[in-house]
Amino acid sequence: MLNTIRNSREAGPCSRAHHRTASGFTLIEMLVVLLIAGILISLVALSPSLNRKSGLNEEAQRLATMLASADDEAQVRSARIAWEPIAGGYRFVQATESGGWAPIRDDLLKPHRWGVDITRVGIEYTGGHGSPTRIVFGEESISVPVTITLSAGDTRLEVISTGIGSFAVRQP
Structure with missing residues (x-):
């Protein structure tokens, strides 16, 4: 033991x-x-172009959804609401009684900063109505289709309106 x-x-x-x-x-x-x-x-x-393209696609999809929501919101409020690009992002503004525009700060349409480095934002109405700086939604849906071109470096995507309040993303 x-x-x-x-x-x-x-x-x-x-x-x-x-x-x-x-x-x-x-x-x-x-x-x-x-x-x-x-x-x-x-x-x-080493793959920034892949990240840039997927980031741009996410931003374009978000913008298409926000534009459709703004169009619906303008009809619900019976007011003119506009989307406009600003440095580093975009914002929604509402027409005031004095004829100006006031930024909307609610949770749905508050200002948004781009998640990727957007180098150019272009707005063009079908049929050529100049170079607008904003898209205005009224009591009715947009009657003229509009194209918003987003560029990040050499990558481009378009957010297009069909003219009946819906928006889609496509490659040019």
Whole structure:
């Protein structure tokens, strides 16, 4: 029995020490994880055109939804509401009684900053009505189809109106 106690004491610290090293990570395992993380980060950093295109698509889809909502809101409020691009984003404004425009600050139509670097925003009505700086929604839906061109570098997308209050995104 004394031999059994002595053997268990001798084996105890060795098995515990072995158990401690088996539960941690080795230096090689940590280096492999860091190498994989570095490769993934470099792939993301080297593909800005993919990120720019997907970001531009998200912004164009959001804008199409917001324009349709503004058109509906103008009809509900029986008021003229306009969309206009501003530096770094866009905003919605409502016609005032004095004939001016006041920014809308409610949750739905509050000013929005672009999520990507939009380098150009163009507005063009079908049939050529000059170069407007805003799109106005009234008590009725827009009667003339309009195209908003969003550019981010060499990537372009268009948000188009069908003339009946719906908007869609397409590539030019």
